[in-house]
Amino acid sequence: MLYREALNRALDELMEKDENIVILGEDVGLYGGSYRVSEGLVEKYGEKRVIDTPIAELSIVGNAVGMAIGGLRPVAEIMTANFSLLAFDQIINHMSKFHYMSNGKIKLPMVVRFPQGVSRQLAAQHSESYEQMLSAVPGLRVISTSDVNHAYHALKKAILLDDPVVFIEHELLYNKKGEVNFNDTMDPFKARIVKEGKDITIVSYLKILDDVLKSVDAIEKELNCNCEVIDLCSLNPIDYDTLAKSIEKTSRLVMVEEDHKTGGFGSQIVSWVAEELFYSLDAPPLRIAGEDVPIPYNRKLELASIPTVDSITQKVIEWGHKNGL
Amino acid sequence: MVYNVVMPQLSDSMEEGKLIEWKKKVGESVKVGDVIAEVESDKAIMEVQTFHAGVIKELLVKEGSTVPVKTVIAKIESQDVVKGSQKSEQKPKEHSQEKKSVPEEKKEKTLKEPTKEAPHKEQPAEHKESAVAKELNVVPKSLEVPKESRISPKAKELVQEYKLDTKVLFKKYENETIHSQDVIEFIKERYFTPKALKVLNEYNIDIKEFQLDHKIDTEEINLFIHSHNLSKEVSLSSMQKAIIANVTASAQKPVYHIYESVDSRLLEKNKKHSITAWLVKIFAKVIMKYESFRSKVSDSKLLISPNANISVAVADEKNLYMPVIKGAQSLSIQEISQKLEEFKSKLHTTSFSSEEMSGGNFGISNLGMLGLERFDAMINRDESGIVAVGAITDSKLNITLTIDHSLINGYEAALFVKDLKKEMQNPQNFEEA
Numbered sequence: 001m002l003y004r005e006a007l008n009r010a011l012d013e014l015m016e017k018d019e020n021i022v023i024l025g026e027d028v029g030l031y032g033g034s035y036r037v038s039e040g041l042v043e044k045y046g047e048k049r050v051i052d053t054p055i056a057e058l059s060i061v062g063n064a065v066g067m068a069i070g071g072l073r074p075v076a077e078i079m080t081a082n083f084s085l086l087a088f089d090q091i092i093n094h095m096s097k098f099h100y101m102s103n104g105k106i107k108l109p110m111v112v113r114f115p116q117g118v119s120r121q122l123a124a125q126h127s128e129s130y131e132q133m134l135s136a137v138p139g140l141r142v143i144s145t146s147d148v149n150h151a152y153h154a155l156k157k158a159i160l161l162d163d164p165v166v167f168i169e170h171e172l173l174y175n176k177k178g179e180v181n182f183n184d185t186m187d188p189f190k191a192r193i194v195k196e197g198k199d200i201t202i203v204s205y206l207k208i209l210d211d212v213l214k215s216v217d218a219i220e221k222e223l224n225c226n227c228e229v230i231d232l233c234s235l236n237p238i239d240y241d242t243l244a245k246s247i248e249k250t251s252r253l254v255m256v257e258e259d260h261k262t263g264g265f266g267s268q269i270v271s272w273v274a275e276e277l278f279y280s281l282d283a284p285p286l287r288i289a290g291e292d293v294p295i296p297y298n299r300k301l302e303l304a305s306i307p308t309v310d311s312i313t314q315k316v317i318e319w320g321h322k323n324g325l
Numbered sequence: 326m327v328y329n330v331v332m333p334q335l336s337d338s339m340e341e342g343k344l345i346e347w348k349k350k351v352g353e354s355v356k357v358g359d360v361i362a363e364v365e366s367d368k369a370i371m372e373v374q375t376f377h378a379g380v381i382k383e384l385l386v387k388e389g390s391t392v393p394v395k396t397v398i399a400k401i402e403s404q405d406v407v408k409g410s411q412k413s414e415q416k417p418k419e420h421s422q423e424k425k426s427v428p429e430e431k432k433e434k435t436l437k438e439p440t441k442e443a444p445h446k447e448q449p450a451e452h453k454e455s456a457v458a459k460e461l462n463v464v465p466k467s468l469e470v471p472k473e474s475r476i477s478p479k480a481k482e483l484v485q486e487y488k489l490d491t492k493v494l495f496k497k498y499e500n501e502t503i504h505s506q507d508v509i510e511f512i513k514e515r516y517f518t519p520k521a522l523k524v525l526n527e528y529n530i531d532i533k534e535f536q537l538d539h540k541i542d543t544e545e546i547n548l549f550i551h552s553h554n555l556s557k558e559v560s561l562s563s564m565q566k567a568i569i570a571n572v573t574a575s576a577q578k579p580v581y582h583i584y585e586s587v588d589s590r591l592l593e594k595n596k597k598h599s600i601t602a603w604l605v606k607i608f609a610k611v612i613m614k615y616e617s618f619r620s621k622v623s624d625s626k627l628l629i630s631p632n633a634n635i636s637v638a639v640a641d642e643k644n645l646y647m648p649v650i651k652g653a654q655s656l657s658i659q660e661i662s663q664k665l666e667e668f669k670s671k672l673h674t675t676s677f678s679s680e681e682m683s684g685g686n687f688g689i690s691n692l693g694m695l696g697l698e699r700f701d702a703m704i705n706r707d708e709s710g711i712v713a714v715g716a717i718t719d720s721k722l723n724i725t726l727t728i729d730h731s732l733i734n735g736y737e738a739a740l741f742v743k744d745l746k747k748e749m750q751n752p753q754n755f756e757e758a
Contacts, residue, residue, distance in 0.1 A: 251479050251505055282477040282504040324477075324504040 004174040006152035007037045007113075011075065014159050015045050021159060022067065024051040025060055025077030034079050035115060035174045057083050061090035061112055068110040069098065073159055080171070081116030081130045088133075095164045096139035108164040111155070117207055117258055118306050119171035124294035127302075129259040131206075134166050135235040135268075142236040143188060144168045144205045148178025150233060154188030168235075170207040191239035193246070197228035199325065200316070201246040203269055204256040205232040208307055212256050215313040223320040235265060240272065247273060251282035252323070254316055258306050261289035283323035288315050328377040330399040332392050335366040342366050343391040344398065347384055354380045361399065379403040471495050479505040487512055487537060518542045528555050568645055575703040579730040580710075582701050585742055586721035587749045593717065595755045600722070601637060601691045602662045604714060607754055609633035609653035611744050612687055617733045618741065619686045621707045636685030636705050639668045646677050647705040649685040658757055689714065693722070701725040709733055722749075 001009070015021045023038055029052040032039035042050035053060050057078055064074040078084045084091070091112060098106045118127045135142045141163050145151040151169070158165040191203075194213065200223075204212045209231050216227050228246050232238065247253050253273055255266035270285045290306040307315075332342045345363040349355055360372040361381070379401040386398040470476055474495045476484070480503045484491055487508075494503065494511055509532065513522055516537045524546045525532070534549065535541055549555075561569070592600055612618045612633040619630040632652040639646045648668050650661060671677055688711035690702040702713035702725070709732045715723035728738050748754055 251477075279478045279482040282479045282506070324502055324506070 001148055001152075001178065001180050002174065003148050003151050003169075003176040003178065004035055004037050006148045006178070006180055007155055007169070008039055008041070009180070010152045010155040010159075011038065011041060012044070014156060015041065015049065018073065019049070020071065021073045021075065022049045022051065023075050023077065024053050024064060024067075026053055026055055026079050028052060028077050033077060035169075035171070037113075037174070038077070057086035058090055061087040061095060064110050064112065065090055065094050065098070065108065068108040068164070069106055073109045075111045075113060075159060078112060078114040080126060081114050081168070082126050082128050084112070084114055084130060087112075091134070091140070091166070092137050096137045099163070100139055107162045109159075109162045111158045111165045111167050113155075113167040113169065115169040115171045115174070117170045117172070118290075118295055118302060121297055121299055121302060122171075122295075123297040127295035131168055131235050132259060132263055132265045134168075135265060137236075139164070140236060141165045141189070141234070142168065143234050144232065145188075146170070146173065146206050146209045146231055146233075147192065147194075148176060149180050149184060150186070150188060150192065150231075152180045153184055153186050154233070157188045168206065172207050176210075189234040189237060189239065191242040192231040192233050193228065193242065194231050195227065195229040197226035197250065199223075199225035199250055200227045200252045200254060200320070201230060201243070201250045202227050202254045202256060202316070203230045203232060203243065203266075205235065205265075206258065208256055208258040211307065211309045211312055214309045215316070218313045219316045219320070222317045223325045225320065225325050232269075238268070238272075240276075243269070243273075244277060247277050248280045251280055252325075253281070253285040254288065254319070255285060256288045256307055256312060257290070259290055260292050261287065262292050264289045283319070286315065286319045288312055326379075326403040327382060328375075328379065328401045328403060329397040330361065330373065330375060330401060332364065332386075332394050332396045332398050333371075333373060334394040335364075335369075335371050339366045339394060341391050341393045344386045344388055345370060346388055348372075349381050351381050351384055354378075355401065373398075375401060377401050377403055473500050474498060475502040477502060477504050480508045483508040483512075512537065516541055517546075521546050524550075528557060530555070564644065571706060572703050575705070578704055580704065580727050581730055581735065581738075583726040583728065583738055583742060584699070584723075585726070585746075586718075586723050587746050588720065589717045589722035589749070590720050591749065591752060591755045592722065593720070597757075598658050598662050599665065600693065600714065601689060602658060602665055603755065604689055604691070604712070605635050605637065605650055605653050605661050605665075606656070606658055607745070607748050608687065608689065608712065609635055609656075610754065611741060611748055613654045614744065615733075615737065615741055617737060618709050620709060620732055621686075622731065623707075630684075630686050632686075634684050634686045636682075636688040636708060637665065637668065638688065638690035638702070638705075639672050641672060644672055646672065646682065647685065647688060648677050648681045649683065651684060687711065693717065699723040699725060701727055703727065704729055710738075 011023065015023075023041060025033070027034055028038045029042040029047060029050045032042075038050060053063070060076050060078065064076040067074040078087060095108060095110065095112070098108055116129045116131070131142060131144060134140060141158075141161070143154050143158060143165060145154050145167070155167060158167050194209070195216065200219075202212055202216070209229070212229055216229060219225070220227055228250055230242065230246060253270070255269050257264050257266040259265060266287050266289055270287055273281070273285055288307050288311070291304070293305055295305055296302050335342070343365040345365050347362050349359070349361045355361060355375050356378050357376060358374050361375050362373040363370055364373055382400040382402040384399050386392055386396070392398065469491075483505055484494065489508070489512065494508070497511070498507060512532055513525070516532075516535070516539070517525055518540060521541050521543045524543055528550055530546070530549070535545075592603055595603065610633075612635075616629050619633060620627050622628075633654040634649050634651045635653045636647040636649045639648060646668070648671075650656070650664050653661065656664070683706075685705060685708050688702065688705045688708055690711060691714040692700060693714050693716040697715050698718065699715040700713050702711045704711050704727055708729075710726055710728040713725040713727065715725070717723075726738065726742070
């Protein structure tokens with residue numbers, strides 16, 4: 001099953017069971033969604049439950065907030081993270097805060113989904129990542145999903161949850177293949193140990209996690225070591241327990257993210273390690289992240305602005321040699 | 326030797342402590358770990374235990390009075406002259422020891438606090454480190470890292486936890502960064518004999534399990550292994566894995582057994598060749614008469630071999646192979662014997678090729694020479710059956726056939742055995758040619 005098919009299946013299964021679940025967004029209906037996630041759903045559930053909206057992101061999320069207050073379970077799709085900026089007032093001031101401001105009387109069982117990140121030559125205004133901003137908003141849960149099985153279970157959980165969830169996907173993951181274990185009872189907010197190891201903990205999430213996995217073989221060979229790779233899965237809350245267990249075992253941390261380095265999400269993980277696990281460390285943590293530049297259009301420059309399999313391999317090896325591996 | 330007991334710092338915020346009650350009097354003798362006083366910190370009342378055995382020489386603070394942390398509150402005179410002199414070669418002079426015991430007690434508390442989540446459950450002298458430190462003849466100073474060395478936070482924690490003499494460590498890793506693994510290696514080298522270290526690594530035992538105050542030998546580790554019933558982990562060799570897979574698959578087969586005894590007089594007469602060799606020859610001959618004994622099922626078809634390919638169990642305590650003698654029906658007894666010798670010599674070099682091990686129709690496993698009267702064997706791979714050969718009793722050789730019922734039915738097997746018995750009595754079969 002493809003990543004986008006897993007998301008589609010999650011939506012379909014739940015919509016069939018609960019008619020309070022509605023989808024809204026640009027081109028989610030007749031067109032089937034820009035990345036085909038809602039393909040076939042308008043035919044099955046009608047235009048009242050799969051709603052094509054005008055190109056007005058603030059109103060998409062605003063409407064979803066209203067629906068959620070009124071008792072529906074809306075799933076709003078924003079075409080990409082870049083356009084979510086237009087909806088930030090609704091997301092940050094309303095979606096995240098009503099539950100709190102109403103002393104818990106109002107619940108917002110809603111999901112805002114969007115893909116983000118560097119795809120292929122979409123240039124600076126269509127290649128951004130905003131998990132660092134959204135994960136910093138109290139009251140929101142932020143899921144990042146890099147795996148087909150996780151995507152299926154996490155979206156279902158996000159829809160069924162009474163809390164507002166920002167559900168982050170990646171443009172290059174929609175055609176990723178994988179198996180869904182329908183009997184899985186996973187907690188999608190728990191970090192996933194993708195590969196076990198004992199010498200280095202490599203933490204990542206979303207698409208760049210796949211690049212990390214591709215670089216692991218060369219790293220292990222060169223450093224004669226064993227890497228543990230962890231997919232964060234949830235950026236708020238963060239599953240610190242799983243991270244701590246791993247880092248106490250390996251005593252070395254590498255944080256890999258696609259986003260710009262300064263203020264990027266990984267800085268939270270690294271600062272937490274410095275605060276809480278300093279005496280468990282055998283090496284300064286290594287952060288591998290994108291350059292602090294607007295993402296270039298030129299393909300070569302575009303690739304130079306973000307971590308790649310080669311650059312991850314090279315940086316981890318260099319760092320390993322410097323730090324006793 | 327006189328030791329000072331100081332007002333302990335029981336929490337980060339504690340600056341002074343109130344002496345609630347003395348539990349010992351001047352002149353009373355104390356052991357390590359004895360409670361000598363109760364003090365009140367800003368948070369709770371705690372017991373003060375002594376790190377040294379001896380006799381209370383002086384109690385310097387009155388009950389009810391409050392003194393700053395680290396003030397000497399009592400003095401203990403040690404009687405442990407013997408122990409003291411044993412270590413005196415490495416220990417600083419008595420005089421300086423007396424002074425240094427003050428920072429030692431302070432260190433017990435302050436060093437640990439930054440890392441432990443709940444640092445305030447006080448057991449002042451109960452920690453294993455204190456016992457270690459006492460025996461270690463190293464009175465730790467605050468860790469001074471020489472300019473030419475670096476030490477990772479985790480390694481530093483370990484050095485302090487085990488109160489290691491860092492001079493040696495830093496010397497060893499001059500101009501390098503010391504990592505936790507280096508410290509653990511250092512501790513291991515220092516406190517374990519090389520043999521013991523091997524066992525320690527073999528069983529993957531944490532060094533924390535041991536009191537690191539003396540050289541630990543194999544005997545001590547073995548004692549630990551026995552008392553904790555630790556299993557040794559040995560990874561399976563590829564051969565062991567193959568055997569497991571084979572016998573597990575074999576156990577799924579629908580088999581039955583035939584317990585028989587065949588005339589062994591001719592066997593006993595012709596001892597120039599082994600029983601196994603003769604049996605290969607005779608079985609091959611009989612098998613040629615029975616297609617089903619030479620058949621196997623493959624992709625819902627029956628494959629019938631034109632030859633009698635006999636696999637022979639070749640084993641010692643560790644290894645087990647079933648190499649195949651192909652076309653055994655047309656081999657002379659000499660050729661068969663030669664093959665078997667070849668197999669035996671290959672057993673120890675473990676150089677059987679997969680070619681040599683495949684293609685068998687029927688197996689022979691002989692344990693009679695070890696005195697087993699009778700046993701039964703498991704069918705090898707996709708063969709039709711196997712004969713387990715036991716010992717000879719009263720001119721009879723005990724054999725047990727294990728037969729795959731999906732290929733051979735009982736009636737046919739009975740005919741086979743009848744023929745076999747006849748051939749065992751046929752002197753022509755025992756001619757060398």
